[in-house]
Amino acid sequence: QVQLVESGGGLVQPGGSLRLSCAASGFTFSSVAMSWYRQAPGKERELVAGITYNGGRTNYADSVKGRFTISRDNAKNTVLLQMNSLKPEDTAVYYCKTFWRGYNYWGQGTQVTVSS
Numbered sequence: 001q002v003q004l005v006e007s008g009g010g011l012v013q014p015g016g017s018l019r020l021s022c023a024a025s026g027f028t029f030s031s032v033a034m035s036w037y038r039q040a041p042g043k044e045r046e047l048v049a050g051i052t053y054n055g056g057r058t059n060y061a062d063s064v065k066g067r068f069t070i071s072r073d074n075a076k077n078t079v080l081l082q083m084n085s086l087k088p089e090d091t092a093v094y095y096c097k098t099f100w101r102g103y104n105y106w107g108q109g110t111q112v113t114v115s116s
Contacts, residue, residue: 002026002105004096009110012086016114020081022096022107030054030074032100036081038092038112048094049081063089086114 008020020036033052039045049060049070058070069082079096093109 002098002100002103004098004105004107006094006096006107006110009094009112011113011115013116014086014088014114016086017082017084018086018112020083020094020110020112022079022081024077024079024096024098027098027100027105029077032098034070034072034079035097036070036079037095037097037106038090039095039109040089040092043092045095051079083112086112088114090114 003025005023006020008018010018012018031053033050035050036048037045038048047061048064049068051058051070051072055072060068067085072079091112091114093111095109096107098105
């Protein structure tokens with residue numbers, strides 16, 4: 001079955017960096033786009049970044065452009081989110097997501113807290 005497992009979250013000070021990782025299994029990873037979403041308390045889940053199946057194209061929310069970088073390693077079935085210059089408003093649960101054979105699949109999420 002499809003599994004997405006995020007890791008790498010934690011507590012970081014403003015201006016700091018974190019790298020999130022999503023390990024995928026149960027589907028042909030190299031043939032599908034992948035995305036990172038986040039959900040802050042009391043807010044709707046929002047798209048943070050996406051990447052095409054081969055990494056050739058990426059897209060970002062305006063709020064993270066220039067600070068976050070999405071990448072993937074198809075040999076390791078992994079998608080990464082490098083987050084730099086973190087701000088308190090980046091605090092949220094971050095989710096990995098894919099769409100496979102007609103269904104959306106989500107990971108369990110990893111908490112990112114930006115606070116001094």
